[in-house]
Amino acid sequence: IRTGDAERLRSLVGDLHEADLGELLEALDADDRPGLVELLGDQFDFTALTEVDESVRLQLLESLPTDVTVEGLRELDSDDAVYILEDMEAEDRQEILERLPLPERAALTRSLDFPEETAGRRMQTDFVAVPPFWTAGRTIDYLREMKDAPETFYEVYVIDPAFKLLGTVPLDMLLRSPREARLESILKDEVREVAATEDQEEAGRLFQRYNLVSAPVTDEAGRLVGVLTVDDIVDVIHQEADEDIKALAGVGDEELSDTVFQTARGRFPWLLVNLLTAFLAASVIGLFEGTIEQMVALAVLMPIVASMGGNAGTQAMTVTVRALAMRELGRRNVRRIIAREVLVGLVNGVSLAMVLGAGAGLWFRNLDLGVVIATALIVNMLVAGLFGTLVPLSINKLKLDPAVASGVFVTTVTDVIGFFAFLGLATWWFGFL
Amino acid sequence: IRTGDAERLRSLVGDLHEADLGELLEALDADDRPGLVELLGDQFDFTALTEVDESVRLQLLESLPTDVTVEGLRELDSDDAVYILEDMEAEDRQEILERLPLPERAALTRSLDFPEETAGRRMQTDFVAVPPFWTAGRTIDYLREMKDAPETFYEVYVIDPAFKLLGTVPLDMLLRSPREARLESILKDEVREVAATEDQEEAGRLFQRYNLVSAPVTDEAGRLVGVLTVDDIVDVIHQEADEDIKALAGVGDEELSDTVFQTARGRFPWLLVNLLTAFLAASVIGLFEGTIEQMVALAVLMPIVASMGGNAGTQAMTVTVRALAMRELGRRNVRRIIAREVLVGLVNGVSLAMVLGAGAGLWFRNLDLGVVIATALIVNMLVAGLFGTLVPLSINKLKLDPAVASGVFVTTVTDVIGFFAFLGLATWWFGFL
Incomplete structure (x- = not known):
């Protein structure tokens, strides 16, 4: 189909929603993508570019002529334009910005000046702001005549002459008020503002907590500079949860x-760290070579103790990491949670130790071996509960992301303690000293 | 403070947002919670109950007199009332429903009749629906006079006499249209409807994909029965991501x-499964007792191979589980992803094998041992890439949730193959047959 029939193509894909158009782009061969955009001409909605993977977007933008991109970006809401521009090379971005008309360039540049992943980057700079002495009727008339209104909006912002925010009037409130009501009498002054420099994750939590649909964004001087809308926040929430899962x-x-190669390179670092910590665990086993030589059954059983501890530690860690990410863990309950996790380790440790002890004792027809492994498991499960909470809490204290590094540390601890407890206890119990 | 000074209490917490009030409730001792609600009387906003943990909510509802609960629920939006009612004992729920006035009872009962976690359960049953021949002006006047309008809304729904949905008019569109414009001429007829029986997760994906703020919910006959709003969907998205993380x-x-005890009981099943699979891995080691007796170094090194495979397998599995959850994996790209994961296993396997082989060879001053462990690692990393994708894909094919069970299977495979490849290869290489 991609051999030039622009007419037919337009009728086929012209009506697609941006999300579907984005999916179509991703499904196409890389070489066909620029062709699709150029054939569609001004019928191609650049919003679709916000719906595709970063690599697809960058590859496509590079192969498009600059003026096609400039035209496409002019049609966009400012937050979508920023989303597309922020990942480009500084040089290409500059070239595109210079070709945009001044007001749009200024708005985009200001958004891009805020650090990545802040509210300022995600905000929409077109919004409706009116003075407090206007009436509901006048505001509605103003909206009817407004030319460059944002694509969709849910609130009207009431500001003073210095652009300070006085309050918001949700559209349903505006519609339900009598025409002659002054905005100052109907506005909601308990507004959840977001500072432009605030982290987008923080803003997401605010939206979620207070069930917001949009929130005003203000600069250091308290002036209204933009609006965050919930559709961007939904993406942020999803992205942050996704980052946590992958980081874990x-x-x-x-x-x-x-x-x-991109994938392999991205995953290599943690595998290398894991290799080094695995050497550490192996060196603990190395301490007991003599014991193992005399009783090979220990080598057969020792991975069980380590693996159980690793699993229990991961459970405790995951719960802690999530509670930290959702700001549910604070000074108020941190002691209770640590105590709970240690006790959970004890409870599950004791019940599983009975199963494991009986199994191992029967397998090797050696009751003592069953007692030793059961005891080692209880120790390791207790340790797993303790370090499963302490490790992410400590990483969080260091202002690092607990989701990223906790896993390796926790399993290292449970491996080392698992091997040490089991082999050490066996050495002592069976008198191999 | 909780010794009865209602006046003071009201002035302190009366103005709190429901989310903050919910947090306050959770922070209080269980015994003080009903007291707070009763002292606040009609100033207590039952919406706060949708913001607390299930156990807190149930405990509180049980200790409140039924008529306080009934009064509280009457004030709520229908979706919040359903949220509170759905977790209660059937008997208590019935008692409360019977005391509610008929129209509210009917609406709540209908929502509760839909299965759990469907759009019908989450929807709000108050909405604004008008006929297509009304003008924008008449609709605005109708909204101004409406008494029982929903708390907030973002769209007006245009329906035919049979309650079939014809289209939606977003409020900003309504405001921007001339008063005399007929709704049928301004409505958006490309509406993303949600079937009442649809899974809430599916609805969440629709909202995210098409950046919706609200969506109409229709029954089997295509009649409009309610509205889903984005604030509920944000919670759904968060909850589903959270479930995935915890399930993994x-x-x-x-x-x-x-x-x-609740926590320990919840985590016990997977630990027990892990214990059984760990016995399986141990029995593989048991096959090679003779080899280990002759060369204890093998016992020292073998957990490294298993642990690396487990990590690489978890990486591949996590990516696959997430891609499945976000519906990014389909027939179109599944072969490419499997091939990619196997190749990633190969690439990282080869580079890490060199580090591991050199390290192990030097440690035990045995070059052959280095070669054997390096080869075993490459094999296990390939297997990890393959099974890290195949296991979740197969579980998904069986219409089960791949996040729940994949982990155990993948690490079992990498443990078994890791031990078998390393010990088997060593047995053959060193001629211990």
Whole structure:
């Protein structure tokens, strides 16, 4: 189909929603993508670019002529334009910005000046702001005549002459008020503002907590500079949860469209760290070579103790990491949670130790071996509960992301303690000293 | 403070947002919670109950007199009332429903009749629906006079006499249209409807994909029965991501306020499964007791191979589980992803094998041992890439949740193959047959 029939193509894909158009782009061969955009001409909605993977977006933007991109970006809401621009090379971005008309360039530059992943980057700079002495009727008339209103909006902002925010009037409130009501009498002054420099994750939590649909963004001087809307926040929430899941597994910021080498490189660092910590655990086993030589059954059984501790530690750690991410863990309950996790380790440790002890004792027809492994398991499960909470809490205290590094530390601890407790106890019990 | 000074209490907490009030409730001792609600009387906003953990909510509802609860629920939006009612004992719920006036009872009963976690359960049953021949002006006047309008809304729904949905008019569109414009001429007829029986997760994906703020919910006959709003969807998205994270770690549906025994019971099943699979891995080691007796170094090194495979497998699995959850994996790209993961295993396997082989060879001053462990690692990393993708894909094919069970299977495979490849290869290489 991609051999030039622009007419037919337009009728086929012209009506697609941006999300579907984005999916179509991703499904196409890389070489066909620029062709699709150029054939569609001004019928191509650049919003679709916010819906595709970063690698697809960058590849496409590079192969498009600059003026097609400039035209496309002019049509966009400012937050979508920033989303597309922020990942480009500084040089290309500059070239595009220079070709945009001054007001748009100024707005985009200001958004881009805020650090990555802040509210300022995600905000929409078109919004409706009116003075407090206007009436509901006048505001509605103003909206009817407004030319460059944002694509969609849910609130009207009431500001003073210095652009300070006085309050908001949700549209349903505006519609339900009599025409002659002055905005100052109907506005909601208990507004949840977001500072432009605030982290987007923090803003997401605010939206979630207070069930917001949009929130005003203010600069250091308290002036209204933009609006955050919930559709961007939904993406932020999803992205942050996704980052947490991947970080817990030691997977970096990778996308499904990444190549083998990009993927391998992204995952290598944590595997290397794991290799080094595995050497550490192995060296603990090395301490007991003599014991193992005399009783090979120990080598057969020791991975069980380590693996159980690793699993229990991961459970406690995951719960702690999530509670930290959702700001549910504070001074108020941190002691209770640590105590709970240690006790959970004890409870499950004791019940599983009975199963494991009986199994191992029967297998090797050696009751003592069953007692030793059961005791080692209880010790390791207690340690797993303790370090499963302490490790992420400590990493969080250091202002680092507990999701990223906790896993390796926790399993290292449970491996080392698991091997040490089991082999050490066996050495002592069976008198192999 | 909780010794009865209602006046003072009201002035202190009367103005709190429901989310903050919920947090206050959770922070209080269980015994003080009903007191707070009764002292606040009609100033207590029952919406706060939707913001607390399930155990807190149930405990509180049980200790409140039924008529306080009934009064409180009457004030709520229908979706919040359903949220509170759905977790109660059937008997108590019936008692409360019977005391509610008929129209509210009917609406709540209908919502509760839909299965759990569907759009019908989450929807709000108050909405604004008008006929297509009304003008924008008449609609605005109707909204001004409406008494029982929903608390907030973002769209007006246009319906035919049979309650079939014809289209939606977003409020900003309504405001920007001339008063005399007929709704049928301004409505958006490309509406993303949600079936009442649809899974809430599916609805969440729709909201995210098309950046929706609200969506109409229709019954089997295509009649408009309610509205889903984005604030509920944000909670759904968060909850689903949270479930995935916890499921991957083998943690059930637990909350921070759960007791030690609730938590331990929830985590026990997967630990028990892990214990059984660990016995399986141990029995593989048992096959090679003779080899280990002759060369204890093997016992020291073998956990390294298993642990590296487990990590690499978890990485591949996590990426696959997430891609499945976000519907990014389909027939179109599944072969590419499997191939990619196997190749990533190969690439990282080869580079890490060199480090591991050199390290092990030097440690035990045995070059052959280095070659054997390096080869075993490459094999296990390939297997990890393959099974890290195949296991979740197969579980997904069986219409089960891949996040729940994948972890155990993948690490079992990497443990078994890791031990078998390393010990088997060593047995053959060193001629211990």
